Amino acid sequence: MIEIPAPLQPIVTFAHPVLMWVLFALTLYAMYLGIQTRRLRSLSGEEKKALIQAKVNIKHHQVGAFLLAFMVLGAIGGMAATYINNGKLFVGPHLLVGLAMTGLVAISASLTPFMQKGSEVARVLHMTLNMLLVGFFGWQAVTGLQIVQRILNAN
Known part of the structure; x- marks a missing residue:
């Protein structure tokens, strides 16, 4: 397991949840x-x-564009922080939905050139994926707060 210096531990632990709330x-x-x-x-x-x-x-x-970049980096960062702090990832709904969201935001952004060419199918798919993404994000916010609460109670 990687040892994080004590002054940096709160930053490593709480950077992901703070970033995700801003991104939400x-x-x-x-x-x-x-x-x-x-x-x-x-x-x-x-x-x-x-x-x-x-x-x-x-x-x-x-x-x-900002959301695409920072949602991907935030997902990677959240997994990295979990692994650094615990020596493993906890495979559960929060992780799996977060990975699904990473894929959704990438697919949604990839539809831009088709929408610019006038594809109504791409527009509808873009909106549908993003509504699903917003719903997942709201759910992730709640489950993320539960995880943060467990971390705070353990300390």
Whole structure:
């Protein structure tokens, strides 16, 4: 087992949960931006002009790219911290759903070029995967808090 210096142990232990809560909030913001981007397709007039000026589509892509990168890194980091602290991974629902989420965010992001070419199937699949991702993320937030509570009670 790798020995982490005492001053760094709280950082290694709690970096993953803190990052994931930030990413969960950003995921909800990305969903809001995605809904606004979707609305652009059916609006006209001043409302459409306001959304274009707000650059909701660009912000949606930027937040999505950030989420892709940091969700993958967060999943790896969470597994690494668990392994470093315990010498093993705990294979259970939290780990398995986290791995599924990592795959979902990657697949969702990979649909971007098809959506840019006008594929309605890609758009619907992107939205469906992301709604599933938001649901999984909410569940992960709850189970993650339970894990953090167990860690705090053990110390």
